[in-house]
Amino acid sequence: MTLTPQWLDELRSRVTLSTLIGRTVKVTRAGREYKACCPFHNEKTPSFTINDEKGFYHCFGCSAHGDAIRWMTDQRGLSFMDAVKELAAEAGMEVPAADPRAAKKAEEQASLRDVTQAAADWFAQQLGSSNGAPAREYLAKRGISEATRKAFGFGLAPESRSALKEALKKFPTAMLVEAGMLIAVDDKEPYDRFRGRLMIPIRDARGRVIAFGGRILGDGEPKYLNSPDTPLFDKGRTLxxxxxxxxxxxxxxxxxxxxxxxxxxxxxxxxxxxxxxxxxxxxxxxxxxxxxxxxxxxxxxxxxxxxxxxxxxxxxxxxxxxxxxxxxxxxxxxxxxxxxxxxxxxxxxxxxxxxxxxxxxxxxxxxxxxxxxxxxxxxxxxxxxxxxxxxxxxxxxxxxxxxxxxxxxxxxxxxxxARKTPERGPRQPWTPNAPRGGFGGGGRRFAPDPRLQPPADETRSIGQAGISAPYIAALIGGLLRYPEALRRNEEALTRLPVSDPGDAELLGVMLDSAMCREGLDCEGLLAILEPMKVYNRATTLLRADGMHFSFNRRLESSDEAVAARETALRDLDEYIGVLVTQPEIRERLAQATADFQRTMDDEGFARQQKLYAMDKELTRRLAALSENSSQ
CATH class of the missing domain: 3.40.1360.10 (Dna Topoisomerase Vi A Subunit; Chain: A, domain 2)
Structure with a gap:
């Protein structure tokens, strides 16, 4: 088996070295290169660099140096041929067969670059000749200067079926066909592929001519014609x-x-x-x-x-x-x-x-x-x-x-x-630790990890299932007793998923009423609701004293009632925060769980567990609010 330098160069060019090394070593981008802690010696500060464009790695600490093949032999412990075979399989290349004919073919393929370069030189010569005047005039009309024309190697393929074939007759006809310069159809004599076209060389990453693009001069189809895929040119792997x-x-x-x-x-x-x-x-x-x-x-x-x-x-x-x-x-x-x-x-x-x-x-x-x-x-x-x-x-x-x-x-x-809502007073965004008088009430004990708080408009879609009816009933009953909580909790309440249409309508009317009237109390709110169909539901919830939360109990006129009212308002603010946050956290938990089941990585597990702990803490807070109210 003969692996020519040209074949090995092609193999290296098809391998992204940082991706290959990144499978076993954590790499980070550093400008146009990548860095990592060297896998060949112990170090805490990265001194191992990877350069994808040049196709090599180098450690400034231990002087380890090599390309993709060297990485496979030194780090993976593979033999040279096993490394080549594994890389070739990933790159979609066939390893040359182990016989003299394959070696001879590899040498012939390497010389195809001589064919394409000779063709490029001849095309450029034709453009500069008297035959190239129309093509040069076309380039001038396109605003392409002589300097640019030479830099990109423009040329001309004359309107002839055999001019290039004759010019490159020192090369075997079969080689010209293999390089894509001639077309061979059945038993007919091969003829020039490009005729009457402005020729543009296509180069590989090292600047070597490997193919051509031709633009027709005058009318005709196709307007642009590229070389076919050849041993040198794969259009899907070339830019x-x-x-x-x-x-x-x-x-x-x-x-x-x-x-x-x-x-x-x-x-x-x-x-x-x-x-x-x-x-x-x-x-x-x-x-x-x-x-x-x-x-x-x-x-x-x-x-x-x-x-x-x-x-x-x-x-x-x-x-x-x-x-x-x-x-x-x-x-x-x-x-x-x-x-x-x-x-x-x-x-x-x-x-x-x-x-x-x-x-x-x-x-x-x-x-x-x-x-x-x-x-x-x-x-x-x-x-x-x-x-x-x-x-x-x-x-x-x-x-x-x-x-x-x-x-x-x-x-x-x-x-x-987003659901269109009536114009309301200034909104105060809900935060877990809002000060007294702000959205969420003073002295709030509920304080989830702020990094896990989703954006306000992010999760309306979770309302498909909604929150269970008893919790919503307790919430609306508390808001009927303490309408002042409506105004300062407006932002959270508008994104609360309420599954029952009647309760959703009642809550919406209460919010609209509170936003239009400052200082609204329970009697005033009921007076607004009385002519509406939601009034009966409101009075039913207001009479339901069996719910075990402080904000659902009647208060008597006494000195103790003042302290009980403050406790009820504080608990109601915290209760709203939990009801709004928990469905959002649960949706994120479901997504994190699905992602972890697919990736099974440590990072996904950590994200899932953090959200699970958050959900558990919210459930504990709901239970604590109920216990506090029953004492």
Whole structure:
């Protein structure tokens, strides 16, 4: 078995070293590299660096150094061939067969770069000849300078079926076919693939010509033609201009993905060098991995027309399963009917940069796409929107990122479909430790971990099951006795899940009444409710003294009643806080439990246990309130 240097270089280029090492060592990003505590010697301060672009690791403490293959042999203890086979299987490469014919074929494949380079030189010569005048005129009209033309290696394929074949006759015809320069159909004589086209070399990450793109001059189809996949060129694993954009991105800390190579070249003409483009396909997983090696959040800048936006969404869908903490995509949308060339011609590099600065995060792009997908007037349409958004979140493999996407979508859904409420007085946000007179009442004993408090608008969806009827009855009975608690607890009460429609209506009327009238007492509240259908339910709850809470008991006119009233108000404020928080915590606990069942990791277990302890503490507080009231 012969493993040529070219084959091994290709293998190394297909392996993301930080990902490989990160399977066994905790790595963290440090600028354009990664750092970790060295696995080859004991250390507390990381001195082990990983450089994905150069494909090596190095420890400044013990001088350990190597590439992906060396990592597999030194850290995993594999033999050289076993390391190569395992990496090749992951990279989708076939290990050369162990026979002389395979070795000879590997050598022939390595020489294919000589073919493509010779073709690039000949195409460039043709562009500079008298035959190239129309092509040079076209480039001038596109605003492409001679310097840019030479930097990108523009050339010309004459309108001939045999000109290139004749020019490269020193190479075997079979090799020209294998390199994608000739087309062989059945038993017919092979002929030139590219004819009457402006030629653009496609280079690998090391700047070596591996394929071509050709734009037709004049009318005809297809407008653009790329080389076929060859032993040198895999369009799903290649990004146009990667060799130039990678060093440029180190200066800008940015990478821009545009739709085609002419977009890349137009941006380069305007002085924007950190742009790449796929080659006739939607972004693939491998291409996403390549751009994520350069920056954690690349900018996708596609045309504003329907085709461009469809391409953006295809890229978003492809990226979702691959998202991990810190790594995502952002989307800059060009005006409809315009491409990067139009923007830089009209507004210059500054105008294009302004568009990039307005790029949307991936989560926002998904949200806007789904909201605009159809009407949202019926419950079924709204439910469908929620289902589509949560399906996007569930496509994410990383548990933490998936959790935060679900939370983000819920926040947006709650804000979009929030119940409209009448204008009320100033709202005071509920906090677990609010001072006396604030929302939640003074002296509150209930103080859950503030890190676990969900946002106010985040969890209206939990009202599907609601809180059990006895607890709601006790709450409304207490609020009827102490209407002053309505005003200062308005924010919490409006997001309380009440399953019974009658009780929900009664509570809503009580809130509206309290917001319109300051200093409202029990008799005044009952007078407002008397003409309404909810009045009978209100009087029933007010007479129910069997509920074991201090705020449900009648108070007599005595000195002791003053202290009992203060206790009842304090307990009622705490009771509201528990009722609002516990369903929200339980929903998060259910999600954390589901996530832990999928990931079975320590972090997921810790999150689940923390939420479980929170739920248990809330249950204990409810019991304590009931016990205190019965003493």
């Amino acid at each position: 146009y201009n990667l060799d130039k954009a990678s060093p440029a991105s180190r200066q800008t800390n940015r990478i821009i993905v545009v739709e085609g190579y002419m977009d890349v070249i137009a941006l380069a003409e305007a002085g924007i060098a950190d742009a790449v483009a796929p080659l006739g396909t939607a972004l693939t997983e491998n291409q996403l991995g390549m751009i994520w090696r350069m920056v954690p959040v690349p900018i996708l800048c596609f045309d504003g027309d329907s085709a461009g936006q469809k391409a953006a969404m295809r890229a978003a869908m492809r990226a979702l399963p691959l998202l991990r903490p810190g790594f995502s995509l952002s989307f800059a949308t060009l005006p409809a009917g315009q491409d990067p060339d139009d923007i830089v011609r009209a507004r210059g590099a500054t105008g294009f940069t302004e568009i990039l600065e307005g790029a949307q995060p991936l989560v926002e792009r998904l949200w806007m796409h789904e909201v605009a997908a159809g009407p949202l007037t019926t419950p079924e349409e709204r439910a469908a929107l929620k289902s589509r958004l949560l399906a996007h979140a569930d496509a994410i493999e990383d548990a933490d990122v998936r959790h935060h996407y679900r939370e983000a979508f819920r926040e947006r859904l709650d804000a979009l479909f």
